[in-house]
Amino acid sequence: MNARAIQFEKNCDVLKKYIPEPVVEAMAMWIVDYDFKLKIKKERSTKLGDYSSPQKGMNHVITVNHNLNKYSFLITLIHEVAHLTTFNKFKNSVAPHGQEWKNEFKILMQPFLVPEVFPVDVLYAIRQYIQNPAASSCTDTHLLRTLKLYDENAGQVFLEYLPFKSVFLYNGNKVFQKGEKIRKRFRCIEISTGTVYLFNPLTEVELFEELADNQ
DSSP states (O other), rough: OOHHHHHHHHHHHTTTSSOOOOHHHHHHHHHHHHHEEEEEOOTTTTTEEEEEEOOOTEEEEEETTTTTHHHHHHHHHHHHHHHHHHHHHHHTSOOTTSSSHHHHHHHGGGGOOOOTTTTTHHHHHHHHHHTSSSSOOOHHHHHHHHHHTOOOOOOEGGGSSSSSTTTTEEEETEEEEEEEEEEEEEEEETTTTTOOOEETTTTTEEEHHHHHHHH
């Protein structure tokens, strides 16, 4: 077995834990053909994944958060590979999420827009999203809501679904009370400090039962 075949097999072993089974071999071959290093990262609140162009003779590097469901992981991986192919064609002469990247993302995503890969509801949301893809799938509320249906985060809900004045836990260690909606965000008060924060309605939080029961 040659080096490419060995790497392909290793890639398959890793990817089958994170993406839909029908696309494991295709993605494993992408890693070989596009010659990039895939790093699975712990959860990052500011991004789902990222791409780094080759530095000092090293490979392209793509990272994806480990805790994404298999459909979110696949979309994020393709999103970052689109950055790689855009870099290969244009280097740093174009905007990171400009029309060149949008075109690459659409081309790379197209073969996977089938029911064998994505559930019908996710498929419909992606088809809408790729008409004008943004810097992150998180900015498309319809796609995000649909993808979140397949998460396994027990106990977590979108902030927008909690009643007014609910007390909730954010990021595992901060307790807030939900306030009124100001334009597109909710005004929330941190219980321990009284500091006011503005939250995106699609922020994932946990209802804080101890305080909520005492309201």
